[in-house]
Amino acid sequence: MSTTVTTPIGNVEPAPKPRTNYLTNGHTLRSWLLTEDHKRIAILYLISVSFFFMLGGSFAGMIRWELTSPAGNILESDAYNRVFTAHGAIMVFLFLLVAVPAVLGNFCLPLMIGAKDLAFPRINLLSWYLYTAAGTLVLISVISGGVDAGWTFYTPYSSLYSNSNVSLCLVGVFIGGFSSITTGVNFIATVHRMRAPGMTWFRMPLFVWAHYATGIIMMLGTPVVAITLLCVIFERTFQLPIFSPELGGDPVLFQHMFWFYSHPAVYIMVLPSFGVISEVITAFSRKRVFGYHFIAFSSLAIAFLGFLVWGHHMFVSSQSMYQGVAFSLITFLLAVPSAIKVFNWTATMWKGNIHLNSPMIYAIGFMGLFLIGGLTGLFLACMGTDVHLTATYFIVAHFHYVMVGGTVMGFLAGLHFWWPKMTGKLFNDNVARWNAIVVFLGFNLTFFPQFILGWLGMPRRYHYYYFAPEYQPFNIMSTLGATVLGVGFIVPVFYLITSLFKGKPAGDNPWGAHGLEWQTTSPPPTENFYYDPIVTDDVYDYDPVAEHEQFLEKQRQLGAHA
Amino acid sequence: MNLANFPFAPPAASNFASEMDTLFYSIFGLSVFFAVVTFFFVVFYAFRYRAGSSADRSSPVYENMKMEVIWIVVPTILAIIFFGWGAKVYADVRIPPKDAKEIYVVGKQWMWHIQHPNGVRENNTLHVPIDTDIKLTMISQDVIHAFYIPAFRVQFMVVPGRYTQMWFRPTQIGTYHLFCNMYCGAQHSEMGGSVIVMSKKDYAEWLANNGSMRQNLTPAQAGEKLFTKIGCANCHGPVDMPPRAPSLAGLYGKTREMTNGQKLLADETYIREAILRPSEAVLKGYDNTMPAYDKQISEDDIMSLIAFIKAGAMPSLPASNLAAGSAGTEAQVKGKAGLNANALEYNAERADATPTERGSSHAVGAMAAEKVDQKR
Numbered sequence: 001m002s003t004t005v006t007t008p009i010g011n012v013e014p015a016p017k018p019r020t021n022y023l024t025n026g027h028t029l030r031s032w033l034l035t036e037d038h039k040r041i042a043i044l045y046l047i048s049v050s051f052f053f054m055l056g057g058s059f060a061g062m063i064r065w066e067l068t069s070p071a072g073n074i075l076e077s078d079a080y081n082r083v084f085t086a087h088g089a090i091m092v093f094l095f096l097l098v099a100v101p102a103v104l105g106n107f108c109l110p111l112m113i114g115a116k117d118l119a120f121p122r123i124n125l126l127s128w129y130l131y132t133a134a135g136t137l138v139l140i141s142v143i144s145g146g147v148d149a150g151w152t153f154y155t156p157y158s159s160l161y162s163n164s165n166v167s168l169c170l171v172g173v174f175i176g177g178f179s180s181i182t183t184g185v186n187f188i189a190t191v192h193r194m195r196a197p198g199m200t201w202f203r204m205p206l207f208v209w210a211h212y213a214t215g216i217i218m219m220l221g222t223p224v225v226a227i228t229l230l231c232v233i234f235e236r237t238f239q240l241p242i243f244s245p246e247l248g249g250d251p252v253l254f255q256h257m258f259w260f261y262s263h264p265a266v267y268i269m270v271l272p273s274f275g276v277i278s279e280v281i282t283a284f285s286r287k288r289v290f291g292y293h294f295i296a297f298s299s300l301a302i303a304f305l306g307f308l309v310w311g312h313h314m315f316v317s318s319q320s321m322y323q324g325v326a327f328s329l330i331t332f333l334l335a336v337p338s339a340i341k342v343f344n345w346t347a348t349m350w351k352g353n354i355h356l357n358s359p360m361i362y363a364i365g366f367m368g369l370f371l372i373g374g375l376t377g378l379f380l381a382c383m384g385t386d387v388h389l390t391a392t393y394f395i396v397a398h399f400h401y402v403m404v405g406g407t408v409m410g411f412l413a414g415l416h417f418w419w420p421k422m423t424g425k426l427f428n429d430n431v432a433r434w435n436a437i438v439v440f441l442g443f444n445l446t447f448f449p450q451f452i453l454g455w456l457g458m459p460r461r462y463h464y465y466y467f468a469p470e471y472q473p474f475n476i477m478s479t480l481g482a483t484v485l486g487v488g489f490i491v492p493v494f495y496l497i498t499s500l501f502k503g504k505p506a507g508d509n510p511w512g513a514h515g516l517e518w519q520t521t522s523p524p525p526t527e528n529f530y531y532d533p534i535v536t537d538d539v540y541d542y543d544p545v546a547e548h549e550q551f552l553e554k555q556r557q558l559g560a561h562a
Numbered sequence: 563m564n565l566a567n568f569p570f571a572p573p574a575a576s577n578f579a580s581e582m583d584t585l586f587y588s589i590f591g592l593s594v595f596f597a598v599v600t601f602f603f604v605v606f607y608a609f610r611y612r613a614g615s616s617a618d619r620s621s622p623v624y625e626n627m628k629m630e631v632i633w634i635v636v637p638t639i640l641a642i643i644f645f646g647w648g649a650k651v652y653a654d655v656r657i658p659p660k661d662a663k664e665i666y667v668v669g670k671q672w673m674w675h676i677q678h679p680n681g682v683r684e685n686n687t688l689h690v691p692i693d694t695d696i697k698l699t700m701i702s703q704d705v706i707h708a709f710y711i712p713a714f715r716v717q718f719m720v721v722p723g724r725y726t727q728m729w730f731r732p733t734q735i736g737t738y739h740l741f742c743n744m745y746c747g748a749q750h751s752e753m754g755g756s757v758i759v760m761s762k763k764d765y766a767e768w769l770a771n772n773g774s775m776r777q778n779l780t781p782a783q784a785g786e787k788l789f790t791k792i793g794c795a796n797c798h799g800p801v802d803m804p805p806r807a808p809s810l811a812g813l814y815g816k817t818r819e820m821t822n823g824q825k826l827l828a829d830e831t832y833i834r835e836a837i838l839r840p841s842e843a844v845l846k847g848y849d850n851t852m853p854a855y856d857k858q859i860s861e862d863d864i865m866s867l868i869a870f871i872k873a874g875a876m877p878s879l880p881a882s883n884l885a886a887g888s889a890g891t892e893a894q895v896k897g898k899a900g901l902n903a904n905a906l907e908y909n910a911e912r913a914d915a916t917p918t919e920r921g922s923s924h925a926v927g928a929m930a931a932e933k934v935d936q937k938r
Contacts, residue, residue, distance in 0.1 A: 078748050150745045156722065157705040157747060161671070245723025251706055252721060285611070288624045316708065317719045318726050321656050325649050332641035336634060343633045346600060349607035351622040356608060367604055375593035382644055384585050384651025388715040391708060391743045455586075457572050457712025459743040462751040468739055473568050544619055551613070 036121035042107035059087035088151030100272035111517035114196025119189035134176030155243035184218025198535030210275025225261035259310035273410020284360035285352030298337035353544035358432030362413035373401030394454025425503030439488035445481025576714035658729035662697035669707035686755030691765035708744035785870025
């Protein structure tokens with residue numbers, strides 16, 4: 001293992017003082033909206049996903065407030081249905097599927113493998129425009145009356161019975177799918193073709209592996225859901241007999257087609273976060289990651305197996321019992337690669353030199369939430385208990401732990417980790433640390449009571465429960481937690497934006513992390529590197545002892561700011 | 563707030579509950595174990611190996627095949643064990659016993675229609691006998707619903723265009739939540755009700771009574787039952803029996819003279835008054851003997867009684883009450899038979915009509931449609 005400190009994984013010539021970086025290279029709106037720079041596109045994505053996250057979050061707040069009383073507080077049933085649909089559709093299609101890959105992946109992936117940009121820069125820009133168009137259509141459908149079909153759009157309710165803006169919303173989601181496909185294609189092509197000399201497959205950071213696996217799912221899965229949604233639109237508009245038995249269709253067919261994409265889509269949301277966590281844990285443990293190959297291959301295993309488990313959403317639909325058995329078995333096996341990752345991250349911390357900076361606290365929080373989310377998945381993979389728990393609040397809690405906990409904690413960990421690289425500024429790390437703890441506690445207070453609600457039998461998507469008032473205490477707890485969580489999401493907006501104006505210059509590598517992205521300037525120049533990097537060492541060759549003093553010095557700089 | 567308002571587990575009221583709960587708590591135990599152990603190490607390492615601590619960091623390990631194999635093989639074995647157990651429970655839930663009693667369920671926006679084997683119907687309430695295997699055969703008339711009884715640990719989707727089945731054996735007498743657990747539109751959260759587990763005797767009685775639910779009977783049928791039940795039939799027979807009680811057959815629409823000389827038209831209001839406050843106006847030729855029913859019966863019941871009286875036929879008096887010979891016996895028999903014939907005809911019409919005859923656009927099966935929407 002190399003003990004070189006200055007150029008730990010690549011031979012990069014010392015960079016001259018930057019005259020311009022990607023942020024200062026053009027200040028006009030036009031220079032942003034027509035940019036082909038993956039870093040600028042990442043910033044465009046960051047702004048858009050943050051907007052939709054806040055919007056989806058405020059719908060979540062309305063849902064939680066409404067449910068503090070068994071008879072509802074503010075909304076009529078119809079309005080409530082539109083609110084939870086808007087919450088789900090916006091969060092899933094416009095935030096969770098996009099946040100980590102399109103923001104952090106876009107920004108970091110080319111830097112990490114020593115590329116000047118993604119393989120198809122213009123397609124990358126196109127993907128943001130497709131995303132924006134999708135977001136606009138969904139937004140119009142929500143504002144102009146709303147959609148009440150639920151984000152899963154189960155037929156025949158969505159195709160024949162709902163008289164809300166289902167088609168418009170589906171067109172939005174359909175277009176958003178192309179954004180996802182183009183991003184996936186771009187990642188795969190980039191990883192295959194654009195790696196710097198010496199960047200072999202097994203020298204690639206695990207973040208890149210995770211995004212490679214994600215790209216495969218995006219590319220193979222998204223077309224299926226796109227076709228499915230198109231079919232719903234056709235059935236709605238032209239009464240084509242596809243999903244509705246009144247017309248001669250099959251309502252359960254929709255579920256097969258929808259989940260064939262939407263289960264793997266969960267991994268589009270969390271696999272990129274796994275990549276972030278692998279980077280953060282190893283960087284702040286100052287230790288080479290434990291079981292590199294196992295983490296890398298577990299990403300591919302998840303991507304592969306993720307396509308074979310969709311039927312576990314349908315144990316209580318009318319799918320055959322024997323089909324269910326096969327899906328259940330594969331689902332159980334899918335728990336294994338996820339477990340591999342968690343165990344290897346834990347082992348990475350063993351004998352490390354651990355710095356509890358905010359990205360690391362978010363990463364530890366991620367592990368806590370993901371453990372709970374993953375393990376509660378066993379109750380649902382298990383066909384027996386699934387019969388009782390499916391479609392109750394147990395499901396709501398489980399997928400929020402996995403998808404939201406996984407994605408948001410991963411996103412926040414990565415955003416804090418690479419913020420100095422993206423902006424060139426240091427943020428207030430002390431506030432960020434406390435905020436990470438608030439988010440973790442708020443999240444658990446919000447969603448843990450929902451496991452109990454589900455076990456008690458409270459169905460999801462219920463507006464009222466006056467006939468079952470015993471559910472109220474847990475709903476009140478959940479709403480309290482949501483309030484705490486809301487604070488935890490708003491505070492970072494302030495200290496991160498403040499850092500843009502008042503933050504200290506970050507320097508190239510404030511965390512003392514290894515990886516090509518830390519060897520260029522912060523913010524990086526448009527071309528990413530002043531000299532083409534050549535990689536000569538393994539990734540993550542940290543030396544916890546030798547680099548300790550160096551890291552402490554960096555910490556003093558960070559601390560001085562706090 | 564007492565503890566009953568703060569439950570941590572649903573009631574357990576079916577044959578599946580105990581096995582399902584054992585399975586649930588086993589997975590729960592396993593999960594707690596793995597979560598606690600793993601997160602303990604995460605937090606412990608974060609503290610033990612925090613920057614600057616004097617912990618031993620010599621000879622760190624980066625790859626260890628033995629550890630990897632252990633934490634791949636152990637979870638895999640556990641996964642297969644719990645898969646098998648879960649699949650076994652699932653098979654039990656899915657395969658109903660051959661001799662299970664079959665009850666039909668139709669889901670529609672936003673109500674459950676349930677029909678018992680002898681034709682008794684009810685909405686949003688399912689009465690079942692304890693310790694009896696019950697098989698539900700279910701279909702939806704519009705969108706997908708899901709029939710969910712948390713206390714029984716069973717649910718299954720109710721799909722338009724195909725029949726689905728679920729079964730259970732209730733083990734505890736009581737009333738339990740019934741939910742629709744698949745989002746189905748505006749009133750999704752109100753599409754539920756109760757499952758009432760009765761003793762076998764009570765259930766048999768309930769079933770023989772044509773169900774206690776009013777909507778299974780025409781108002782006249784309900785009125786006839788009530789007429790006997792609250793004692794009207796003890797005095798009001800098919801023929802007049804002065805001075806005890808007049809017959810009510812053919813009463814409706816006639817003008818009658820009272821003891822005080824008033825002439826009153828026997829319309830709805832008159833009948834209602836005569837039931838609630840009979841002594842206010844006593845029919846000429848009869849004694850003031852009838853008890854007042856004011857505050858004794860509901861408006862609903864009065865409506866039924868009026869409907870029954872309007873229908874015209876009166877049940878015969880109980881033998882012990884027959885004071886005046888056998889006059890009118892023929893009429894009694896005819897009247898009684900006529901009424902029963904009506905009821906039979908009514909049931910037969912509902913049972914035999916094909917969906918098309920009932921004007922259904924959703925011709926999905928004999929259970930598929932109701933002639934009249936019974937919106938709540």
